[in-house]
Amino acid sequence: MIEVQNLxxxxxxxxxxxxxxxxxTRGEIVGLLGPNGAGKTTIMRILTGCMPPTSGTAAVGGxxxxxxxxxxxxQIGYLPEFVPLYPDMTVPEYLNFLGELRGxxxxxxxxxxxxxxxxxxxxxxxxxLVKNLSKGYQQRxxxxxxxxxxxxxxxxxxxxxxxxxxxxxxxxQLIAGLGGQHTLLLSTHxxxxxxxxxxxxxxxxxxxxxxxDEQERLAVRLRKSEKxxxxxxxPPPDIEWHLKAIPGVIGVYSASGWGSGRSSAGDExxxxxxxxxxxxxxxxxxxxxxSDWGLCELTPLEMxxxxxxxxxxxxxxxxxx
Amino acid sequence: MRVxxxxxxxxxxxxxxxxxxxxVAAIFLAIVGFLFYGVAKLASERSMQLLQFQGILATFNVxxxxxxxxxxxxxxVLVFVLPLLTMRLFAEERRQRTYDLLFSAPISxxxxxxxxxxxxxxxYTALLVLTMVLPAMLGQWTTFPLSTLMSAYxxxxxxxxxxxxxxxxxxxxxxxxxxxxxxGIGILILLWVTGLVAHDTEITTLSTVLKKMSVSIYFExxxxxxxxxxxxxxxxxxxxxxxxxxxxxVEANRWR
Numbered sequence: 049m050i051e052v053q054n055l056x057x058x059x060x061x062x063x064x065x066x067x068x069x070x071x072x073t074r075g076e077i078v079g080l081l082g083p084n085g086a087g088k089t090t091i092m093r094i095l096t097g098c099m100p101p102t103s104g105t106a107a108v109g110g111x112x113x114x115x116x117x118x119x120x121x122x123q124i125g126y127l128p129e130f131v132p133l134y135p136d137m138t139v140p141e142y143l144n145f146l147g148e149l150r151g152x153x154x155x156x157x158x159x160x161x162x163x164x165x166x167x168x169x170x171x172x173x174x175x176x177l178v179k180n181l182s183k184g185y186q187q188r189x190x191x192x193x194x195x196x197x198x199x200x201x202x203x204x205x206x207x208x209x210x211x212x213x214x215x216x217x218x219x220x221q222l223i224a225g226l227g228g229q230h231t232l233l234l235s236t237h238x239x240x241x242x243x244x245x246x247x248x249x250x251x252x253x254x255x256x257x258x259x260x261d262e263q264e265r266l267a268v269r270l271r272k273s274e275k276x277x278x279x280x281x282x283p284p285p286d287i288e289w290h291l292k293a294i295p296g297v298i299g300v301y302s303a304s305g306w307g308s309g310r311s312s313a314g315d316e317x318x319x320x321x322x323x324x325x326x327x328x329x330x331x332x333x334x335x336x337x338x339s340d341w342g343l344c345e346l347t348p349l350e351m352x353x354x355x356x357x358x359x360x361x362x363x364x365x366x367x368x369x
Numbered sequence: 370m371r372v373x374x375x376x377x378x379x380x381x382x383x384x385x386x387x388x389x390x391x392x393v394a395a396i397f398l399a400i401v402g403f404l405f406y407g408v409a410k411l412a413s414e415r416s417m418q419l420l421q422f423q424g425i426l427a428t429f430n431v432x433x434x435x436x437x438x439x440x441x442x443x444x445x446v447l448v449f450v451l452p453l454l455t456m457r458l459f460a461e462e463r464r465q466r467t468y469d470l471l472f473s474a475p476i477s478x479x480x481x482x483x484x485x486x487x488x489x490x491x492x493y494t495a496l497l498v499l500t501m502v503l504p505a506m507l508g509q510w511t512t513f514p515l516s517t518l519m520s521a522y523x524x525x526x527x528x529x530x531x532x533x534x535x536x537x538x539x540x541x542x543x544x545x546x547x548x549x550x551x552x553g554i555g556i557l558i559l560l561w562v563t564g565l566v567a568h569d570t571e572i573t574t575l576s577t578v579l580k581k582m583s584v585s586i587y588f589e590x591x592x593x594x595x596x597x598x599x600x601x602x603x604x605x606x607x608x609x610x611x612x613x614x615x616x617x618x619v620e621a622n623r624w625r
Contacts (some may be wrong), residue, residue, distance in 0.1 A: 079519040098472040101624050121475040134379075149474040193470070240462045338480050 049201055049231040050095065055104035057090050064090045066255040067104070071322055074200075077227045080235040088235035089129055092205045094234070096126040106199050122150065125230075129205040132184050138356045139170055139189055142178055143196055149235040150197040156279065164340030165191040168222065184215030191222065202226060203228035204234040208241060220244060231237055252343030253361050274322040275349040276329060281342025283316060291318065297327045312350065319349070370584060372476045376484020376489070378537055380458065384492055389457065396530070397450045404442045405503045410434050431513035432594070436504075440521045440592045444585070446524075446563055452553025456535025456546040458485045458575060458620065463544035472623060482537065482616045489533045497526060510589055517594035524591020528589035531559055534611030540616035560584050 051074040058067040061291045065087040070080045082089045093099040094106050097117050106113045111120035134142055138159055165171050168188040173181060178189060187207065207223060208216040224245055226232060236242055240250050251258040284290065291300045303317030322328045329346055335344040355366060382389040412434035462468050473482050504518055532553075538548075539553035564585030579587050584607070587600045 091468070096469070096473040098469045118475045118477075121473060124473065126469065128464045128469045132465065134383070134467060136383060141382075145375070145379050146426040146470065146474070149471075150373065151475065151477055203467065244475070338478045 049076075049109060050106075050233060051107040052091070052095070055091065055094060055103045055324045056102045057087070057094060057099070058102045063255055065094075065101070068252075068255070069104075070250050070260050072140060072231055072233055075228055076248065077232040077234070077246050078231060079242035079249045080252060081237065081239070081242050081249050082235075082252035082258075083237055083361070085254075087255040088252055089252060092126070092128075092203050092233070092235060092250075096124050096203055097121050098126075106164055106310060122197070125197065125199035126192045126200045127187075127190045127202075127207055128203045129209060129235075133186060133189065134180045135177065137178055137276045139165070139174050139176060139178060139181075139192075141191065143192060146193040147196045152197060160196050160198065164195045167195065168192040169218075182215075184211055186217065187215070187219060188222070191219075195226075200229045200231060202232045202234075203368050204232065206235055206237070207239065208236070216241075219312055242317055250360075251357060258361065265360035273324050274326060274328075276320045276322065276332065276343065277317055278320060278332060278336070278343065278349045280336065281344055281347035283341050284339075287341070289317070290335070290339070291320055291332070294320075294328060294331055295332075296323050297321070298323060309346055317345070334338055372480040373484045373487060376471075376476075376481055377487035380485050381490030381491055383457075384488065387457075390454065390492055393450055393453050394492075396498070397446060397496055398499060400446050400505065401439075401500050403437075404446075405439050408439050408442070408527060409507060431507065431511055432517050436513070436518060436521055437592050439503075440525060442591075443525060444528055444588055445467060445561070447529055448557040449554055451489075451493065451529060451532040452510060452536045452539060452550045452557065455473070455489050455540055455553065455578065456550040457540065458537055459540040459615070460544050460546045460549045463622070464546075464570065478616060478619050478623075486537055486612060489536070492531065493529045493533060493553055494526065497522060499528070514594070519590045520594045520596050523596065524588050524600070525605065527591070527608075528588050530608045531560075531584060531604055531611065534608045534615065538611050538614055538615040538618060541615045541622070557559065 052071065053069050055065055055068045057065070068087070068091060080091065082088050084201050087184065090099070092114065098111050098122060100114065104213045108120045111117075111123070113120050134145070137145065143161045143164065144157060148159055151365070152160050165174060167189055170185065170188055170192060173185055173189075178186065181189065187210075191204070191207065196203070202225065203231055208219045211219060220241060223234065227245075234245065234320040242362070248262050250260045280287070288300050291297060299321040301321070303319050320328070320332065327348075329348060333343065333346055403416050412431075415434065462471065472478075501522070504513075507513070536549075536553040539556065540549040542552060543549050563579050563582065564583030568577055586605075587603050590600050591598065
């Protein structure tokens with residue numbers, strides 16, 4: 049549904065996107081992930097026809113954005129990072145205007161407007177001027193305009209940016225509900241958002257694609273060791289030494305130092321790093337029970353998207369330097 | 370064509386719901402009314418003087434004594450007023466970041482420029498129609514050739530189209546409305562003084578070139594009741610030139 053081939057975008061001497069290629073199939077939810085300045089917004093603006101690429105091709109629904117821009121744009125709904133609103137309009141006026149621009153009229157326009165008002169939870173806001181809405185509702189209005197012509201492809205640029213946690217959660221629920229009906233490409237630098245919403249992620253770094261895959265497969269691919277988190281009620285002072293003595297253990301770290309737990313007296317968590325492919329859970333359990341350290345928790349740790357992301361970006365930085 | 374109207378309607382709505390259009394219209398109408406009063410008063414005093422000193426009532430040449438100066442004055446007022454009317458058309462889209470809404474819609478940049486131009490032309494035409502009250506009032510006391518009046522209005526309307534084109538171009542250049550307004554006014558003053566320089570310069574070739582480019586000289590013909598194709602083509606071509614320039618700037622904005 050979305051096909052990007054060797055896309056390059058330069059702003060003068062600065063290369064914002066450096067030869068990016070990826071594709072999104074019908075009905076898929078794909079996350080474009082990366083830190084600020086990675087080139088996510090540039091790619092999205094090219095894909096929505098707002099900006100031409102320096103070179104390369106981008107096509108939506110089989111229509112090239114350069115050659116058949118109008119046909120391609122008919123299939124796209126776009127919510128930019130900064131929600132573009134006309135503050136002097138009421139919500140229905142704003143939606144009418146954008147519906148008309150996308151070729152809707154008469155009864156079809158009214159029906160589409162009512163549908164998106166309901167879909168985005170804006171029924172109660174219909175008499176309000178757009179400028180008087182809260183940030184959360186303004187974001188919903190932005191999403192409603194992207195949906196009004198029922199596009200096959202939805203491109204959402206940081207859809208939860210600037211929202212408070214509750215509003216962000218509601219917005220995520222709204223977006224999750226759109227999966228299946230539309231092909232979704234959304235950008236975010238919030239990793240938990242990508243984890244919650246996306247089937248596949250495209251990780252970008254400095255204008256290049258660092259990786260494209262499902263999150264779990266990326267985690268497996270990038271994993272260099274196994275990690276187990278343990279917690280003891282009464283560990284000995286030299287616990288670190290005891291754990292390191294287990295064959296196959298590479299390192300032992302305090303979970304508080306690792307950043308995934310809070311240590312306090314009598315409730316200390318440790319991360320045990322083991323050689324790849326070795327499951328030491330049983331051995332650790334046996335030794336701690338035998339020594340009576342009061343084993344309270346033993347959890348094999350999956351690699352989080354954050355770690356995947358950090359690993360990838362570190363690899364990229366290393367490769368570049 | 371329909372898209373053009375959709376864009377124009379949205380802009381018209383924006384004009385009618387914001388105070389800018391009303392303030393600009395009020396200032397324009399007040400200045401024109403005041404100038405009209407001054408010019409008409411002066412013309413009637415001159416007639417009275419001729420009657421007193423020569424003992425005859427001179428023919429009150431409304432076209433020469435009233436319409437010619439008033440239309441010249443109105444044109445000059447438009448140099449300052451029309452950029453105020455057009456300053457927000459693109460600058461605001463840029464400031465509000467709503468450009469992306471228009472660029473991502475299945476419409477051409479040409480339609481965006483055309484629609485905004487059309488909206489400004491509607492408002493401007495309405496302003497001109499409102500000023501017609503003044504000659505209508507004068508018509509209660511004296512007679513004048515209606516065709517000359519209509520020719521002058523037609524000329525002023527065409528001149529306004531060029532000014533709106535310049536205003537759109539200036540608005541597309543920046544996200545700050547005030548900068549757009551000053552840029553527009555600056556360009557229009559330059560265009561206007563071209564005619565004055567053409568009269569003053571002693572270099573024949575330069576004078577000819579400047580005269581050919583001067584909006585004020587072509588406009589003068591309309592005020593005198595002369596509608597010729599050259600002048601109409603000049604104004605329309607000049608208008609298209611500025612609209613194309615605005616289109617180019619908006620297109621260039623997409624690359625940034």
